[in-house]
Amino acid sequence: MEEKLKVYFRGQNLKDVSIVTDITTLNDGNSSNHLNYKVTTPEGIFVARVVKPDNHLSYANLSDEYTILKLIEEYDIGPRAIHIDLEYFDSPLLIEEFMDGTSASNIQKAPEDLFNEIIALLTTTSNIDINFNKFPFKFTYTTYETNFKAWSIRMEEIKKALGSENPVVKECESIIKPATEILKKKDSLLRSSPREFVYNDVHRGNLFWLAKKHKAMFIDWQKVSFGDPSFMIALFARRFGEIWGMGNQEFAKKVLESYRGKKQINHLEELFYARVFERAASDMIWSMWSDIKKEGAIKNANLNENKYYGEVKRLMSGM
Structure with a gap:
């Protein structure tokens, strides 16, 4: 090549x-x-x-x-x-x-400056004007109903592959049903929240630290969307804490507190934890569905072995 x-x-x-x-x-x-x-x-x-x-x-x-x-x-x-x-x-x-920098995927111990610059990056990105005549928006994050539909479609494919009586399927369904009810109760809040610009793929591989410029930037701009003002910070909270030596709960609190110092959004905390919860549940279902698509079976015979299952259970207990 x-x-x-x-x-x-x-x-x-x-x-x-x-x-x-x-x-x-x-x-x-x-x-x-x-x-x-x-x-x-x-x-x-x-x-x-x-x-x-x-x-x-x-x-x-x-x-x-x-x-x-x-x-x-x-x-x-x-x-x-x-x-x-x-x-x-x-x-x-x-x-x-x-981009003369380092992917966050290759950073084992991140400086505090990087955290502050990522918060600034998320803030700047969220403030971009939503212009439907210019931007090729991919998704709208304005209701959890979209997530419920995706869950349902993937669960049907999982059941078709494993059988509806499979213990993993039954346990997953026992989680998804109350998760759906929890988020349904918060849907009106999301629908009434401010619409903000969203960079879809906030993960460590797409975040570069340009130390010489003292700046954080995103790469891989294939998809942008709009809607939930907590979407990007929820992804940041779930995927980056390790490089600051922090667990998900502790890091989520730090992210929320720092972002609040940059933007004043009504009900941000409730929206934030609802989105963290939705993303964890979506990842749990997606990981099983992806295994079936690639391998024809799931890797974990017990749902407790799924790395997202514990996160979903923990978050659900606090919702």
């Missing part, structure tokens, strides 16, 4: 990347549908994001990503998009600036 990219760039009339001195594969920032390559030129360093040849459904995502990166450029929260080509390479590709 590296040699093909060199040939491609030699044939293009791109101001910044026509003369390529080196191309190497990047491990950080890869996704299930893209490969990333570091492109070195006399003018600077760039990244070529190439759609995996067998992933035709990602062609639209790449076009959306270019659009999104151009629209958010003024906020300085992601890489600058340079060029997109959907036709003239083996697979569609996007050229963007190289």
Whole structure:
């Protein structure tokens, strides 16, 4: 692929990347549908994001990503998009600036400055104007009913594969029923909450710490949505505490307190813990469903062995 990219760039009339001195594969920032390559030129360093040849459904995502990166450029929260080509390479590709930083996935012990910068990043992102005529929004997080439908569809597929009398299925259903009732009671609150801009994929692999610039940024801008003002901080609370040596409960309190210092949102705490709960339950169901799709069976014969099950039970006891 590296040699093909060199040939491609030699044939293009791109101001910044026509003369390529080196191309190497990047491990950080890869996704299930893209490969990333570091492109070195006399003018600077760039990244070529190439759609995996067998992933035709990602062609639209790449076009959306270019659009999104151009629209958010003024906020300085992601890489600058340079060029997109959907036709003239083996697979569609996007050229963007190289982020000289470290993926949070590779940080074992994070500085407190990084926490503060992520809170600032989430705040800035949430404040982006929701413009339906410009942004290709993927989802709306304005009701839990959408989640209930996804749970139901996946549970039906799980039951079909394992049988409705399977102990794991029966235990999962005994959790999902009260979880649904809990969130139904909070749905009116979510529906009446402010609509905010949402970066969908807040996880450690998509968060870069640019220590030289003292700044946190997101990469992989394939999807943005709008709705629940607690959505992004709920994902942050569930997925990052380990790099500060904190458990989920302790870290969730820290995230909520810090974010409240940046934004005043009515009922934020209730929305936040409801979304943390919904995400945990969704992950529990998704992990089982994903196992069946990939392996034809679930990895854990006992639901207690599912890493999300304990989180769901703990959160449910406090709802």
